[in-house]
Amino acid sequence: MSLTALKIENLSKSYGKRLAVKELSLEISPGEIFALLGPNGAGKSTTINMITGAIRIGSGRIEVFGHSIRKDYLLTRRLIGVMHQEIVIDTFFTINRAIKIHSGYYGVPDDPAWRNTLLERLGLVPHLDKPMNKLSGGLKRRFMIAKALIHKPRLLILDEPTAGVDVELRHSLWEFVREINAKGTTVLLTTHYLEEAEQLCERIAIMDNGSLVALENKEKLLDRLAGRKMTLTLDTPPTFSGDIFSSLNISTQVEGNKIIFCLKDGILPGNILQILQQNNIQVLDIETEKPALEDVFLTLTGKKPLTRKNNNCL
């Protein structure tokens, strides 16, 4: 039997008549950093809440390291550490007290060495005796990560971990997640920062309207759906017909003396250059641009980019 850190089979959940998650199936291998992406309301948090037990499963099955989260819920909850999307803190206590309480909730006696490591690594030591409600948003988020890790989970679930935190903290959190992962913890991440998923994850799943619309290795996903943009600068504006590339079945776009190609489906720059050479067309410069996950995301979820010029091949 193959080992999976997380196995989801035909998972569905509805709220009244609205189906929040529809027949979702996916597997995450141990040691992976896996991204679950999707626009607001796609069903990501509902899925995570079903995995952790915060909400009940509608239908389907979830296994954590081979154990059913229904039958073996006491065990699977010990295997999972979760940082929720909303800031969830116990306002009655200081960081120091709250983190000890959280360890106890998981049946783990206080381990000062591990507790101090977490608090130091997350920069919480100077704030140990501050009441929770006096902490800044960034400190609360750091505390929530410490809380998720205090019982040394095998599967760490981060639901929008860097939402609303500054760039510096975001990067330090990424570094910390990589370290935790390198020590053997599997990570499931949802994020709105697509750069975060690109930086951290090997495989990516994209959800939209409760359904899975993509699940692939990051590089393959980018190559398959976005392609690489190649811009050729010619000595003069092109006068030839686009038909010369018909054998490649490739779309072109002309801007002045530049011609832009989208390299998808195994088409290489050499294929295009060869055609241009055969037609005695002089190329002055070649520029290629890697596709961004954002482009794939926008395509699959049917959203249009709002903040940046869409210069992709889609």
Place this chain on the structure above:
Amino acid sequence: MKDSTPHPLYVAWLPFVTLLKREILRFLRVSFQTLLTPVITASLYLFVFGATLGERISVLEGYSYAQFVIPGLILMGIINNSFANVSSSLFMSRYLGNIVDLLVAPITPPQLILAYTLAAMIRGLLVGSVITLISLGFASMPWVHPELCLVMVFLASFLFAQFGLIAAIYSNTFDSLSMFNNFIILPLIYFGGVFYPISILPPFWEQVSRINPLFYLIDGFRFAILGVGDASPFFSFGFSLTLSLSLFVWAAILIGKGYRLRP
């Protein structure tokens, strides 16, 4: 092969102990509100009915009014505080969202119920004990059946801890939570024979009072202290025990199903 090796130092009962400790620390952190205020309120009642007005009132032959009213005031403190501890803590956890910390932790429903219940009982019994100590300055009590006293205070605190759990689950707003206290508990206490024996009421109202479940708790407790009451102590005990167990089952079903906790 199943690879499932969570933290090796797992202690199965620690989640329960931690939640119980958390609940106790919570009410101790706001002890002015949770312990001192009810004690002051009860002390004022004792002063008014024990040292001043009480000397002019006699409702039970052979006993001063202070002796009559003290059992009711002790039980009122226990009931109010046991109820308030669970209902406010659980409701606030739901309201603020940190209930999710418990929902995703390896805590069983019985552990959750027991931890909330015990913490509520501890607060209720602490308040009750302090009121008892203060009452010694106003009247000496015969303590006729001390073992029954203990049984009745444990039952009262347990029963209202369960009611607090139920109220916290059904309430969606602070308003609806306060309705449980203002429109259910308070009238039941005041009409339950804390300040007067129901035997002095006209027959119709006496019969109405007998359908008030709190009457049996209060009357049973008063019987245990003074040796006299309006109802049979066996019936009072049996009724209170049955009601306690019924509310426990109700709370257990709600929490076991995750009603309004785990959508």
